[in-house]
Amino acid sequence: MEFCLFLGCNTPAVRPDVERAIRATMEELGVDLIDTDNYVCCPAFGSFPSTDEESWLATSGWNLSLAEEKQRDILVQCGSCYSSLRMGREHLMHDKKMQKRINELLEPTGRSVQGGSKIRHVTEVLYREITPAKIAEKVTHSLEGLHGIVQYPCHTLFPSEVVGFEDSPREPKGMRELVEALGATVDSYSLERQCCGGAGGFMKSTPEQAIQFAKNKFDAILEETKADFIAVSCITCLMHMENVQNTINKQIGEEKYKIPVFDYNQLLALCMGKDPKEVSAITNMPRDAIHDHIAKVAA
Amino acid sequence: MDLQTEAVKDLWKDVDRLGDLLHCFNCSTCLSGCPASYGDPPLLVRNLARKVLYGLEEELFEEDTPWACVSCSKCEEMCPMDVKPFELILHIRQWQSTNDETRVPPSITEIYRRGYTQAVATNDELRAELGLKPLPTINKNEEQLKLFQEMLMKTPVVAANDYMFG
Numbered sequence: 094m095e096f097c098l099f100l101g102c103n104t105p106a107v108r109p110d111v112e113r114a115i116r117a118t119m120e121e122l123g124v125d126l127i128d129t130d131n132y133v134c135c136p137a138f139g140s141f142p143s144t145d146e147e148s149w150l151a152t153s154g155w156n157l158s159l160a161e162e163k164q165r166d167i168l169v170q171c172g173s174c175y176s177s178l179r180m181g182r183e184h185l186m187h188d189k190k191m192q193k194r195i196n197e198l199l200e201p202t203g204r205s206v207q208g209g210s211k212i213r214h215v216t217e218v219l220y221r222e223i224t225p226a227k228i229a230e231k232v233t234h235s236l237e238g239l240h241g242i243v244q245y246p247c248h249t250l251f252p253s254e255v256v257g258f259e260d261s262p263r264e265p266k267g268m269r270e271l272v273e274a275l276g277a278t279v280d281s282y283s284l285e286r287q288c289c290g291g292a293g294g295f296m297k298s299t300p301e302q303a304i305q306f307a308k309n310k311f312d313a314i315l316e317e318t319k320a321d322f323i324a325v326s327c328i329t330c331l332m333h334m335e336n337v338q339n340t341i342n343k344q345i346g347e348e349k350y351k352i353p354v355f356d357y358n359q360l361l362a363l364c365m366g367k368d369p370k371e372v373s374a375i376t377n378m379p380r381d382a383i384h385d386h387i388a389k390v391a392a
Numbered sequence: 393m394d395l396q397t398e399a400v401k402d403l404w405k406d407v408d409r410l411g412d413l414l415h416c417f418n419c420s421t422c423l424s425g426c427p428a429s430y431g432d433p434p435l436l437v438r439n440l441a442r443k444v445l446y447g448l449e450e451e452l453f454e455e456d457t458p459w460a461c462v463s464c465s466k467c468e469e470m471c472p473m474d475v476k477p478f479e480l481i482l483h484i485r486q487w488q489s490t491n492d493e494t495r496v497p498p499s500i501t502e503i504y505r506r507g508y509t510q511a512v513a514t515n516d517e518l519r520a521e522l523g524l525k526p527l528p529t530i531n532k533n534e535e536q537l538k539l540f541q542e543m544l545m546k547t548p549v550v551a552a553n554d555y556m557f558g
Contacts, residue, residue, distance in 0.1 A: 102510035105527055109515065113522045130528040131536040133507040138463045140499040140509065141549070143485035148547035152503070155540060173463060198546055202539040247464035262469060290427040293462040299431035306430045371522050 094222065096168035096213065097160040098126040099178065101135060103328045104171060107375075111328065114362040114372035115170060115215065121231065121365060122223050126168065129159050135174040135181075139293060142177065146184070146191065147198070153181025154195045155202070160210035170215045170356070172248035172327035173292055179212040183255060214249045216326045216357065217258040220267035225274035232364045234391040235276030239383070240319040242280050243268035244334065246327035247288045271357060272324045275364045280318035284310045289325075291333025304344075307337040311350050322383055326357045335377045353380040363387050399447035407444050407452075407487045413480060415473040416441045422467040422477040428460040435460045437467055437477040440484060453492070458484045489549070496553055504544055504557050506531045 104112050119126055133155055134140060141148040156178060160167045169175040185192045186208045196205050219228065245265050253262035260266070265286075269279045287310050290296070296303040314320050325331050331354055338350035355373065362372035369384045404413055420438045428435035435457040443452045458481045467477035489495035499509045506512075507530035516526045530537050541557075544550045550557055 100527070102508040102512050105519075105529075106508075106510040106512045106515065109519050109522055109524055113524055116524070128528050131530040131533055131540075133530055133540060134503045134509055136503060137499065137509055138461075138482070139459070139497055140503055141547075142482050143459075143497055144489045144500060144549035145486055145547065148500070148544060148549050151543055151547055155543070176463060176465065198543050202543055247462075247466060250469070251465040252468035288425075288427045288462060288464045288466070290462060292464070293428070294459045295428045295431060295462045298456065298460040299428075299433075302431045303427075306427055374522060 094123060094218075095125040095127060095165055096218075097129045097163055097165045097210070099129050099132060099135070099156065099160075099167045099169045099174060101169070101171040101174040101328065103332065108328060108331065108356075110372055110374040111170070111331070111356045111359060114356060114358040114367070117367050117372060118358050118361045118365060119168075119215075122219075122228070124168075124218065124223070127163060127165060129156070129167070132156050132159055135171075135177040137173060138177060147194065150181055150185055150191060150195050151198045153178060154185060154199055154206040155204065157182055157185075157206045157208075157210055158199060158204035161207060162204075164209065166211045166213050168213050168215055168218060170326060170328060170358070172246035172329060175212060175214050175246070176248035179255070182208060182212060214246070214258070214326070216246070216249060216267050216271065219271055219357070221258055225270040228271065228361065229274040232275055233366045234364050234387045236272075236360065236364060236387065237276040237390055239277045239321045239386060240280050241272050241277045241322045241324050242282060242285065242314060242318055242320045243272055244289060244323055244325040244327075244330050245286060246325070246330060248327070268324060268326065268357065272360070275360055277322075280320060282313050282317040284313040289330045289333050291329045291337070296333070304337060304340060307333075308341050311338065311341070311352075314352065315350075320352055321386075322360075323352055323354045324357050324360055325354060328356070330354075331356050339377055351378060353378050353383055355380070355383075366391070400449045401447050403447040403449055403452070404444050408480060408483045412474065412476050413441055413444060416445065416475045417473060418442065419472065421470045421472060422475075424470055425466045427462050427464065428457070431457070431460050433457055437481065441475065441477070441480060444480070444484070452484065453488065455484070455488075458488070490552075493553055496549060496556070500549065501556050504541055504550065507537060507540065
């Protein structure tokens with residue numbers, strides 16, 4: 094299995110340890126990742142998709158053409174990149190007139206977009222292609238004894254008609270089964286499927302309410318689960334769910350919210366015995382307890 | 393733009409040329425589970441749909457709430473009439489930024505200048521510590537970046553606001 098890896102901006106710029114974890118784990122699971130040379134912004138929904146269709150789809154088309162040249166599908170972790178690229182491709186495929194116009198724009202760059210490459214989320218490939226059973230076989234450092242909760246990336250659930258790799262978007266199972274494959278107990282809670290609220294302009298335009306929105310979720314986690322960690326698979330969920338806990342702690346003047354948040358591939362990498370200094374090095378929320386637990390169980 | 397005080401009957405054609413919006417029967421299902429509907433002021437997609445359909449151009453022009461959307465697309469999942477509320481939000485933003493240059497997001501000038509909204513590939517030292525090679529990004533390839541910029545220069549938002557992209 095071979096994919097063009099589309100890293101977006103936050104992962105390589107701010108959290109390259111997540112990139113390291115993705116590369117290290119996927120390779121060991123038999124998934125080869127090719128760099129998408131000269132890729133550009135997906136584009137983020139707050140940029141060209143908010144100005145006009147041509148600049149949006151020309152930018153999508155540029156990215157899609159890079160994978161089409163290599164005749165590979167695109168592998169993405171970031172929820173926003175996944176959704177933007179997928180929607181861009183869909184618009185181009187359903188609107189032949191627009192596709193023609195975008196190809197006119199791409200032509201002087203030596204590129205074209207035909208739709209040959211699909212957009213795949215890393216959890217889809219792990220869940221559907223690799224499968225939790227095979228992942229469990231690769232675990233040398235189990236999460237046994239730990240409780241976790243999962244945060245589903247919204248962009249991989251909705252709209253299910255076109256995303257659709259879960260049997261039901263209302264009862265998604267992929268992330269849960271993937272975390273269970275690592276030996277952890279996954280707890281359920283009432284606000285499990287509430288969005289993290291970190292993407293787009295919600296936090297910027299109305300921070301007080303956005304923080305309260307997140308606080309409701311974290312209160313439910315504390316009250317209803319024994320979560321030692323949160324597993325996500327979207328760079329925005331990862332960064333926001335860490336940052337917002339620190340923000341709330343500052344507001345209330347105590348360290349009440351301090352659940353470490355991991356990208357799934359980081360947990361997977363740790364469970365495959367990879368060095369935390371490479372695959373789980375950058376964080377705003379101490380992870381030592383989890384790193385130590387994994388080392389202790391393995392010993 | 394010339395703002396009119398009375399309703400603009402064909403406003404929906406300017407905002408949402410596909411006409412998906414015409415199927416909206418105002419049921420509010422789009423609000424269930426919408427994070428930004430908890431904002432102040434709240435993002436109420438249903439109300440935005442009404443403003444477009446009733447032709448309330450001035451009110452729509454002043455609306456900041458479409459920019460609070462988190463893009464989760466749950467509204468697309470919930471809508472029983474396939475109105476595609478998230479696409480409506482993008483269409484309203486497009487309509488606003490086409491008619492009001494102060495709405496043009498500064499992030500597009502970053503993408504034009506260096507390919508990304510973030511400073512990607514300026515952390516090679518940190519990457520090396522983590523065992524990562526430098527990334528083959530477009531900001532390291534002048535020829536490709538120039539081709540990308542020349543392509544964007546022909547698109548409506550960049551052509552109409554070229555002074556932003558010097």
